[in-house]
Amino acid sequence: MxxxxxxxxxxxxxxxxVETYCDGRQDGAQCYGALGGTVVLQLMDNASEIFRYTWSIKPTNKTTKTNTTTILHGRKNVTVSNLIANRSIFTPSNGTFRINNLNWTDGGEYELLTFDSDGKESEQRTLQLTIQAGNRYxxxxxxxxxxxxxxxxxxxxxxxxxxxxxxxxxxxxxxxxxxxxxxRTVRQPGRQMQQRAEKEGEVEYGQLKFSERPQQTVEPAGDECVYPKVRKDT
Missing domain, CATH: 1.10.287 (Helix Hairpins)
Structure with a gap:
């Protein structure tokens, strides 16, 4: 137990x-993360192929004039700056950005901008990161x-x-x-005794069958004369 x-x-x-993963390489991707958990965002395939890039969070209220806040700034394989480096890490070789210990301020709309060697913007993508109070799973x-x-x-x-x-x-x-x-032990003697009794019975019967009949003597009564009697036993 x-x-x-x-x-x-x-x-x-x-x-x-809980650690969640989201592919942010598609424009407008919807990503989720658990409060206090970890999220791994796939921002690009390989940062070494990009001359310069920035990843920024846009203000929640679009009517405000607050500028976007740059979270990540890099050049090819070099990370120039990371605003939340104390709880995140960016891996240029696979283009993933890992954020640990998510809080409410991590939620929002993020924008990725890439630039070529001439400083011209080559690509723009956004993703929405939603922080949930508990794990949806x-x-x-x-x-x-x-x-x-x-x-x-x-x-x-x-x-x-x-x-x-x-x-x-x-x-x-x-x-x-x-x-x-x-x-089994009790039955064996019983059978032997029965067989022995049967054998003894046969012997006694044989003795009665073949034994000689006893002679009978008749005593004369009173004054009767006694005549010799001769009887041949068969």
Whole structure:
């Protein structure tokens, strides 16, 4: 159970620092970032092929006369300035701009301008970065975490049940085998005694069948004369 809780805490820790990615190479791209999280913006393919570039955030209220604020300024593979360098990094080789610990002021419309070696503007693109109070994937992530927790609890219960079964099953089988052996042992003498009794019965019957009949003697009564009687036993 401690492992389950540890895994859940680890997953919750990962969800707290959610990192999102947005391809800003298309003009008018809509990008999102979680408050306190990280966003990776793909601004260009390779900055080394661009002579000079600036990436600026435009004012939220377009009616104001406030100038845009340049966030990033670079020349080919060299970053000239980065206004939020303490929590961001730009990688010229792949043109990605990574912003950590997003706050409300990071949201807005950004504009990328590129210039050629003559100082002429070669391209202009915008993207909209929206900062959300919570991770938009948090409900889905919470559901996944809950399902995983339930699955882990079920697995632990199954494992515990499987561990108990091998301990009780051999005892039941052993008792059955011992009982069966006792029954067989009791039956054998019974059969032998029955067979022996049958044999003895046959012997007694044979003795009665073939034994000689006892002679009967008749005593004369009173004054009757006694005549010798001769009887031949058959």
């Amino acid at each position: 401690e492992a389950v809780v540890g895994l859940l805490l680890m997953l919750l820790g990962v969800s707290h620092g 948090l409900p889905t992530l919470a559901g996944v975490l809950s399902a995983m927790l339930i699955l882990l609890v079920v697995c632990v219960a199954v494992v515990c049940a499987q561990k108990k079964k091998p301990n009780s099953k051999p005892k039941e089988e052993e008792n059955l085998e011992l009982t069966y052996a006792d029954v």
